[in-house]
Every structure is written in structure tokens, then in C-alpha cells.
Amino acid sequence: MDAEAAGSGRETPRRRGQGELEAAVLSVLGEASEPVTAAWVLRRLGGGLSYSTVITILTRLHAKQAVARTGPRRPVLWQPVADEAGLAALLMRRLLDKQSDRDAVLSSFVSGLSPDDEDLLRSLLAESGPDAAGPPADRPKG
Incomplete structure (x- = not known):
């Protein structure tokens, strides 16, 4: 002031x-x-x-x-x-x-999450279907 x-x-x-x-x-x-x-x-x-x-x-x-x-x-x-x-x-x-290395960025992001945020992320991925949590090669092209 x-x-x-x-x-x-x-x-x-x-x-x-x-x-x-x-x-x-x-x-x-x-x-x-x-x-x-x-x-x-x-x-x-x-x-x-x-x-x-x-x-x-x-x-x-x-x-x-x-x-x-x-x-x-x-x-x-x-x-x-x-x-x-x-x-x-x-x-x-x-x-x-x-980013050129998406895997590294996502890995770094996830490793910095709190346990509660990790649980929420797992829950959201599970809700979005089995393909969403799998590796990219296993996902259908769309």
C-alpha cells in the first residue's frame, strides 16, 4: 500500500x-x-x-x-x-x-504427481476404456 x-x-x-x-x-x-x-x-x-x-x-x-x-x-x-x-x-x-521425447515428458510429469493425483489419473484412464491405458501400438488408429 x-x-x-x-x-x-x-x-x-x-x-x-x-x-x-x-x-x-x-x-x-x-x-x-x-x-x-x-x-x-x-x-x-x-x-x-x-x-x-x-x-x-x-x-x-x-x-x-x-x-x-x-x-x-x-x-x-x-x-x-x-x-x-x-x-x-x-x-x-x-x-x-x-516435445521431441513425449515419453520422457509424460514420465517426468507422472513421477511428480501426488499419490492422490496418480490415483485420479489411473481412475480416469480406466474409465476411458482398456485401449486408453495400453501402449500406443495397441490402440486402434482413428
């Missing part, structure tokens, strides 16, 4: 990180029953954000394929393609796709 804010009893607002803003925008979009404008998103976010900040976040989410936008007509309408968990999964897949 700066001296002026301390003297006035007001706290300086905490600056949110890009990931927090993206999650907040995805959450607001998830509440919409149809595609919405950036102004609609801004009104629901509140918190002193500017219109240009909301547009920037929506554009970044669009580049990450987490939101879809209407064509060139105005106003541009936005809708979620992925929720926060879906966005994280998409980013993880993109990072994995960039």
Missing part, C-alpha cells in the same frame, strides 16, 4: 495476473446462454477493468482456441469453447506436442 492510500484508508487494488483474468473471463462466458459482446463480459467482471483489457483477454483466449468469435460483423460476439480446465488441458497438450 502506498503512503497516500494508507493515509486515506483505501488499499491499492491488487493487480491480477493474466491467468486469473483469463479464468474470470471464461467463467463469465460460461454463465451466458448465448454468444455475448465484450461489453457484456466487462459489466459482469466489474473490478475496474477497461474495455481494452477485456478485448485483449478475449483475443488471447481466441488465439488459444478457448473462445470462439463471430465473423467480421459488429458487434463481435464471443462464446466459450473450453472452460478453465479445458483451457489448461489444451495448453498441456500443446506443450507436449512441441
Whole structure:
């Protein structure tokens, strides 16, 4: 808190990180029953954000394929393609796709999981069917 804010009893607002803003925008979009404008998103976010900040976040989410936008007509309408968990999964897949040694990356990732997360991963793999847990050569091509 700066001296002026301390003297006035007001706290300086905490600056949110890009990931927090993206999650907040995805959450607001998830509440919409149809595609919405950036102004609609801004009104629901509140918190002193500017219109240009909301547009920037929506554009970044669009580049990450987490939101879809209407064509060139105005106003541009936005809708979620992925929720926060879906966005994280998409980013993880993109990072994995960039690696030359996928086995090493996945092995390292799994070895760093907590026992509870390991159990959850095993459960999810079991739910997705017997082919999902087998080696790639045993999976049907599709």
C-alpha cells in the first residue's frame, strides 16, 4: 500500500495476473446462454477493468482456441469453447506436442504427481476404456 492510500484508508487494488483474468473471463462466458459482446463480459467482471483489457483477454483466449468469435460483423460476439480446465488441458497438450521425447515428458510429469493425483489419473484412464491405458501400438488408429 502506498503512503497516500494508507493515509486515506483505501488499499491499492491488487493487480491480477493474466491467468486469473483469463479464468474470470471464461467463467463469465460460461454463465451466458448465448454468444455475448465484450461489453457484456466487462459489466459482469466489474473490478475496474477497461474495455481494452477485456478485448485483449478475449483475443488471447481466441488465439488459444478457448473462445470462439463471430465473423467480421459488429458487434463481435464471443462464446466459450473450453472452460478453465479445458483451457489448461489444451495448453498441456500443446506443450507436449512441441516435445521431441513425449515419453520422457509424460514420465517426468507422472513421477511428480501426488499419490492422490496418480490415483485420479489411473481412475480416469480406466474409465476411458482398456485401449486408453495400453501402449500406443495397441490402440486402434482413428
